[in-house]
Amino acid sequence: MALISLWLACGPPATSGPTVVATDPDSEGGAWSLTCWTEPHASPILCTLQAPRLVAPTFVWGPADDPGRFSASGTEGAVAHAASLWRTVAGEDHRVAVVVDGVEVVEATVPATEVPPTLEVTAVVDGEALGVDALLLPFACGGSGTLSVMEVDGTVVWWADLPDLMGLVSGSVNAVAKVTRPSFVALVGRSNVVEIGFDGQIQATVGSDVLLAAVHHHVEAVDDEVLALQSRLGVDPSGRSIVSDGVRTFDAGLNPTHEFTLIDALDPSGFVPEPVGYWAFDFVGAIDVFHTNSVTLAPDDSWLLSLYSQNTLVWIGAPAAADAGALRWAVAGQPGMPLSDHLALVSTMGIEPVSFLHPHHATMGEDGRVLLLDSGDSEPTRVLEMVPDFEAGIVDVVAAWDLGVSCPHQGGVVRLPDGALLATCSGERTVFRLEPDQPTPVGSLELRCEEGFIESGLPRAVPHTWSADGEVEALTGS
Numbered sequence: 001m002a003l004i005s006l007w008l009a010c011g012p013p014a015t016s017g018p019t020v021v022a023t024d025p026d027s028e029g030g031a032w033s034l035t036c037w038t039e040p041h042a043s044p045i046l047c048t049l050q051a052p053r054l055v056a057p058t059f060v061w062g063p064a065d066d067p068g069r070f071s072a073s074g075t076e077g078a079v080a081h082a083a084s085l086w087r088t089v090a091g092e093d094h095r096v097a098v099v100v101d102g103v104e105v106v107e108a109t110v111p112a113t114e115v116p117p118t119l120e121v122t123a124v125v126d127g128e129a130l131g132v133d134a135l136l137l138p139f140a141c142g143g144s145g146t147l148s149v150m151e152v153d154g155t156v157v158w159w160a161d162l163p164d165l166m167g168l169v170s171g172s173v174n175a176v177a178k179v180t181r182p183s184f185v186a187l188v189g190r191s192n193v194v195e196i197g198f199d200g201q202i203q204a205t206v207g208s209d210v211l212l213a214a215v216h217h218h219v220e221a222v223d224d225e226v227l228a229l230q231s232r233l234g235v236d237p238s239g240r241s242i243v244s245d246g247v248r249t250f251d252a253g254l255n256p257t258h259e260f261t262l263i264d265a266l267d268p269s270g271f272v273p274e275p276v277g278y279w280a281f282d283f284v285g286a287i288d289v290f291h292t293n294s295v296t297l298a299p300d301d302s303w304l305l306s307l308y309s310q311n312t313l314v315w316i317g318a319p320a321a322a323d324a325g326a327l328r329w330a331v332a333g334q335p336g337m338p339l340s341d342h343l344a345l346v347s348t349m350g351i352e353p354v355s356f357l358h359p360h361h362a363t364m365g366e367d368g369r370v371l372l373l374d375s376g377d378s379e380p381t382r383v384l385e386m387v388p389d390f391e392a393g394i395v396d397v398v399a400a401w402d403l404g405v406s407c408p409h410q411g412g413v414v415r416l417p418d419g420a421l422l423a424t425c426s427g428e429r430t431v432f433r434l435e436p437d438q439p440t441p442v443g444s445l446e447l448r449c450e451e452g453f454i455e456s457g458l459p460r461a462v463p464h465t466w467s468a469d470g471e472v473e474a475l476t477g478s
Contacts, residue, residue: 019035019036019037020035020036020037020108020109020110020111021033021034021035021108022034022035022106022107022108023106024105024106026052026053026105028052028053029052030052030053031052032049032050032051032052032098032105032106033049033050033106034047034048034049034050034096034098034106034107034108035047035048035049035108036096036108036110037110038110038111038112038113039113039200040113040164041160041161041164041165041200042113042159042160042161042165042200042201043088043090043113043115043156043157043158043159043160043200044084044085044086044088044158044198044199044200045061045084045085045088045094045096045110046082046083046084046085046199047059047082047083047084047085047096048080048081048082048083049080049081049082049083049098049106050079050080051078051079051080051081051100052079053079054077054078054079055077055078055079055100056073056074056075056076056077056078056100057073057074057081057098057099057100057105058071058072058073058074058098058099058100059071059072059073059083059085059096059097059098059099060096060097060098060099060104061085061088061094061095061096061097062089062094062095063088063089063092063093063094063095064092064093064095066089067094067095067097069089070085070087070088072085084197084198084199084200086158086182086198086199086466087149087157087158087466088113088157088158089155089156089157090112090115090119090148090155090156090157090159091112091115092112093109093110093111093112094109094110094112095107095108095109095110096108096109096110115156115159116140116144116146116159116161117141117450117453118140118141118142118144118146118453119140119141119146119148119156119159120141120449120450121139121140121141121154121447121448121449121450122154122447122448122450123150123152123153123154123445123446123447123448124445124446124447124448125152125153125154125443125444125445126443126444126445126446127433127441127442127443127444128433128442128443129152129433129443130152130422130431130433130443130444130445131416131418131420131422131433131443132152132416132422132463132464132465133151133152133463133464133465133466134149134150134151134152134157134463134464134465134466135149135150135152135431135445135461135462135463135464136148136149136176136178136184136461136462136463136464137149137150137176137447137458137461137462138173138174138175138176138186138458138459138460139173139429139447139456139457139458139459139461140173140456141449141450141453141454141455141456142449142453142454142456143172143454143456144161144163144170144172145161145162145163145164145168145170145171145172145173145188145189146159146160146161146162146173147159147160147162147173147176147184147186147196148160149464152445154445158198160196160200162186162188162194162196163188163189165196165200165202166188166192166194166202166205168188168189168192170189171188171189171191171192172188172189172456173186173187173188173459174187174188174190174216174217174459175187175216175217175218175219175228175459175460176219176459176460176462177219177220177221177226177462178221178462178464179195179221179224179226180221180223180224181197181203181252182197182198182199183195183196183197183198183203184196184198185219185221185226185254186219187215187216187217187219187228190214190215190216190282191207191208191211191214191215192205192206192207192208192215193205193206193211193215193219193226193228193250193254195254204253204254205254206250206254206255206256210256211230211248211256212232213230213231213232213246213248214230214231214232214279214282215228215229215230215248216229216230216231216278217229217292217293217294217410217459218293218294218295218296218361220295220296220297222297224251224252225249225250225251225252225257226249226250226251226254227247227248227249227250227295227296227297227303228247228248228249228250228295229245229246229247229248229292229293229294229295230245230246230247230248230259231243231244231245231246231279231283231292232244232246232283233283233286234261234263234286236263236267236268236269236289237263237267237269238269240269240287240289241283241285241286241287242263242268242286242287242288242289243279243283243286243287243288243289243290243291244261244262244263245261245262245290245291245292246259246260246261246262247259247260247295247303247305248260249319258319260303260316260319260325262290262292262305262316264325265314265316265325265326265327266314266327266339268289268290268338270338271289271290271309271310271338273287273288273289273291273309274288274291274308274309274358276288276291276308276309278291288309289309289310290307290308290309290310291307291308291309292305292306292307292308293306293308293359293360293361293410294306294360294361294362294363294412296362296363296364297318298315298364299364299365299366299368300315301317301318301320301321302315302316302317302318302321302328303315303316303317303318304362304363304364304370305362306359306360306361306362306372307359308358308359308360308375310332310337310338310339311332311333311334311337311356311357311358311359312330312331312332312333312337312338312339312340312359313330313331313333313359313362313370313372314327314329314330314339315327315328315329315330316328329342329343329388329390330342330343331343331344331345331388331395332345333345333355333356333357333359333374334355334356334357342393343388343390343393343394343395344393344394344395345394345395345397346394346395346396346397347396347397347398348396348398349396349397349398349399351384351397351398351399351400354397355374356372356374356382356384357374357375357376357377358374358375358376358377358408359372359373359374359375360372360373360375360407360410360411360412361373361411361412361413361460363412363413363414364388365415368387368388369385369386369387369398370384370385370386370387370388370395371383371384371385371386371413371414371415371421372384372385372386372413373407373411373412373413373423374400375406375407375408375409375411376406376408377406377408378406378408379406380402380403380404380405380406381403381405381406381407381408381411381425382400382401382402382403383400383401383403383413383421383423383434384397384399384400385397385398385399385400386398399436400439401421401423401434401438401439401440401441402439402440403423403425403432403440403441404440404441405425405428405430406427407425407426407427407428408427409426409427409457410424410426410457410458410459410460411423411424411425411426411427411458411459411460412424412460413434414462414463416463419435419436420433420434420435420436421433421434421435422434422461422463423441424458424459424460424461425458426457426458426459426460427457428446429446429447429448429455429457429458430444430445430446430447430458431444431445431458431461432444
């Protein structure tokens with residue numbers, strides 16, 4: 001697949017990086033003119049091409065040791081073309097060539113964009129390959145706000161420094177997701193929801209001045225809708241000051257469309273919170289009674305939420321459902337929890353222990369199976385696969401994998417197209433491949449920071465395939 005997106009400007013903006021202009025004569029008269037540049041704080045190369053006649057060009061680019069590594073083809077004949085070359089090898093100069101009818105007509109060498117030092121990481125691969133093309137990483141050493149795409153050999157092929165692009169002093173990326181468009185959506189600094197295109201350009205942003213709430217832990221894209229967890233200061237029916245968790249939805253332009261507050265479905269008056277310090281400086285003195293850390297849309301038109309502090313998963317009617325905002329089901333991972341009388345946790349497969357503690361990133365696939373990171377306390381973290389039977393009133397633990405390390409914060413698990421699982425252990429900055437017939441990981445990739453940088457956690461790695469996302473809009477011109 002070609003990897004290119006439309007860039008409509010007529011030339012580089014005043015704030016761009018070094019601009020390279022190359023002109024070559026054409027055998028039929030006229031000239032080919034290729035202009036390429038990079039912009040600060042992002043890695044894609046932007047180019048414009050002026051042709052002497054109507055053409056459908058192919059762009060071929062790459063570093064000096066692999067100049068044909070990437071390519072993208074246009075399908076529409078025109079004399080002027082604008083392109084954004086998404087993938088590059090971070091920190092390397094790139095040669096960009098234009099090929100027409102199998103003949104290279106013009107080329108230029110583009111100096112490397114300066115890579116943030118916080119992105120200088122070493123990838124340590126162990127065991128089998130992860131089984132993905134690349135990983136979308138909300139991670140940088142020192143907790144900076146750099147978002148990146150890394151191939152599984154450790155090569156960074158795309159990055160963007162979101163706070164710098166947004167004009168912010170600082171702000172870490174605490175969650176990221178892919179959307180149906182050629183772009184990513186991220187939560188930055190607990191105060192902004194941001195969409196950034198594969199071309200490194202900010203597409204849309206909504207901040208705390210509109211949200212009037214903090215956004216955190218998890219963002220999800222479903223078709224053209226975006227879901228994000230949010231929290232603000234609230235009061236429960238017993239009068240306690242609490243961190244009031246909920247869900248915010250957005251349309252394709254990141255315009256807020258719906259808001260749900262968990263205390264509208266649950267009365268937490270009798271809930272005993274865990275001593276979590278996540279909100280210590282945001283909501284001083286408030287009780288973090290839920291500590292919700294994930295939201296996903298289930299096939300039955302409900303939202304599945306993971307409540308860390310209550311060791312519980314809950315299903316809430318989504319906005320399109322007849323019971324929108326109402327509690328449907330709950331399953332507790334520990335006995336004696338406030339909602340443990342809803343669904344019973346069992347294991348017909350004999351999985352032990354039949355429990356979960358401090359859950360993270362619960363998701364429910366189209367097949368109705370639930371995946372969950374059973375973070376535990378200090379013991380090794382497990383990945384659980386569960387099958388709810390709502391009519392029978394049970395949730396059946398049918399498989400478990402032992403990661404061999406403790407992952408008490410963030411992290412998550414997703415299913416790959418080949419049936420394997422990809423699990424992230426945040427504190428260990430490690431991504432594991434899990435296979436159905438193996439109780440422990442068969443492969444892993446660990447990220448290590450350069451000396452002198454704080455090795456901040458990896459919230460959750462997202463599998464990424466350019467050929468599936470990028471499609472590539474035809475090059476157009478005027």
